[in-house]
Amino acid sequence: MGIKGLNALVSENAPRAITSSEMKSLFGRKIAIDASMCLYQFLIAMRQQDGSNLTNEAGETTSHIMGFFYRTIRMVSLGIKPCYVFDGKPPVLKGGELEKRLKRREEAEAKAKELKETGSVEELQKFERRTVRATRQHNEDAKKLLKLMGIPFVEAPCEAEAQCAELAKKGKVYAAASEDMDTLCYKPPYLLRNVTAAESRKLKVDEFNSEKILEGFEMDLNTFVDMCILLGCDYCETIKGVGPVTAMKLIKEHGSIEKIIEAIEKNPKSKYRVPENWPYKEARELFLHPEVKDGNEVDLKWTEPDVDGLIQYMVRENGFSEQRIRDGAEKLKKGLKTGTQGRLDGFFKVTGTIKKRPAEDDKKKGGKKKAKTTKSRKK
Incomplete structure (x- = not known):
């Protein structure tokens, strides 16, 4: 959802x-x-x-x-x-x-x-x-x-x-x-x-x-996640009467779900109703600290397709056109080789601070050095 x-x-x-x-x-x-x-x-x-x-x-x-x-x-x-x-x-x-x-x-x-x-x-x-x-x-x-x-x-x-x-x-x-x-x-x-x-x-x-x-x-990430929970996610229901515009307004005003709940409970005339036993904290935890495999431990490898295996599975077992599967396998081979060429923006990275050229420094000093150089050239 x-x-x-x-x-x-x-x-x-x-x-x-x-x-x-x-x-x-x-x-x-x-x-x-x-x-x-x-x-x-x-x-x-x-x-x-x-x-x-x-x-x-x-x-x-x-x-x-x-x-x-x-x-x-x-x-x-x-x-x-x-x-x-x-x-x-x-x-x-x-x-x-x-x-x-x-x-x-x-x-x-x-x-x-x-x-x-x-x-x-x-x-x-x-x-x-x-x-x-x-x-x-x-x-x-x-x-x-x-x-x-x-x-x-x-x-x-x-x-x-x-x-x-x-x-x-x-x-x-x-x-x-x-x-x-x-x-x-x-x-x-x-x-x-x-x-x-x-x-x-x-x-x-x-x-x-x-x-x-x-x-x-x-917003920081914590506040953004709280806003998303208020909007409505897969993990819990929302505060009754709070739509998208109101959710953002409330989180901007109060900064967290806890403070929003506190404000609603202090106002007996509030039109908003907080669900009983609302598990918003658990939902927040799932977003901020999800259960995942450490990305550093995942090794991704793209390899050439197993053409014979594809023919067996796609053609003989599932009835697809053999020529189309072979053509597709060739496109895979060609595309994976092309993709390894990489992008130009991956080769050009700014390293360190760019220093000003001497001429730019001269301008900052009122051009005195430049004038002196010109005079010496006339000699």
């Missing part, structure tokens, strides 16, 4: 923190991608004309396999080196949100069943998309494919977004890529959105600079 309303608040209060550019501008970059988000995107987007999932002869879904294969090739062909990060066990606090998602999915399944008899194709497809869930088998399929493609992946101990941010903070990758805005709470140097979106060929990639966001809001 991410953080409710955060994208709009960042756009309004820290517009300089966001830049939009073509995917090709990421040439030479390594990026860590939220694989769990990709699974949902591909299962929803990669479908047959009648709206049903792509399947192999055994009736097993292959939409996610197709998505990972072709989207990854596109990135690599543009000189980008992606690595994928898979979710581990969900935090205990996320249980309530997961239950809500399950209930919504069950309601969508019931509605889809009803619409098969009476509804239009468009209505049916709308509710069928809401029934999508990524299974353990889908995850294992994606990992097997990535290994054959020579693309590294990381299994996070907990939240994938937090691990993506950790890899970026430790310099293993340039940025974390996810559609979830709560990734900003883990403070990666940069967050990328629309990298794997279904409309990625049309959409530009949005890059969020974490430091500039904090500067724009005039």
Whole structure:
């Protein structure tokens, strides 16, 4: 779900923190991608004309396999080196949100069943998309494919977004890529959105600079995380009656959730209601000190694809075109070699303080030295 309303608040209060550019501008970059988000995107987007999932002869879904294969090739062909990060066990606090998602999915399944008899194709497809869930088998399929493609992946101990941010903070990758805005709470140097979106060929990639966001809001990370909890996250409910604008106003005025609660409790006429046993402190801890693998201990390696293995898995087991898979493997080989050339901005770095030239010093002194030099030349 991410953080409710955060994208709009960042756009309004820290517009300089966001830049939009073509995917090709990421040439030479390594990026860590939220694989769990990709699974949902591909299962929803990669479908047959009648709206049903792509399947192999055994009736097993292959939409996610197709998505990972072709989207990854596109990135690599543009000189980008992606690595994928898979979710581990969900935090205990996320249980309530997961239950809500399950209930919504069950309601969508019931509605889809009803619409098969009476509804239009468009209505049916709308509710069928809401029934999508990524299974353990889908995850294992994606990992097997990535290994054959020579693309590294990381299994996070907990939240994938937090691990993506950790890899970026430790310099293993340039940025974390996810559609979830709560990734900003883990403070990666940069967050990328629309990298794997279904409309990625049309959409530009949005890059969020974490430091500039904090500067724009005039907050430190602790205060920013408190604001995000007030906005609404996956870990706990919000204060009743507090929307995005009010959340930012309250945090600006009081500085922390504790002080906001104190102000509400002191005012018997307050229209805001703090939830009972509100676990905001636990949510804060999950954002500020997430369970992740130390980025320094993660070794990311991109290798040549196993063409024979890809043919066996993609063609013989899942029914894809052999020529297309071979062509894709060649693009992978070529793209990974091109990506190793790196970016020009990686070679030019400012080291130390730039000293002023003598002429600039002369100007500061009123040009006396320069006049003397000119006089001596006349002699």
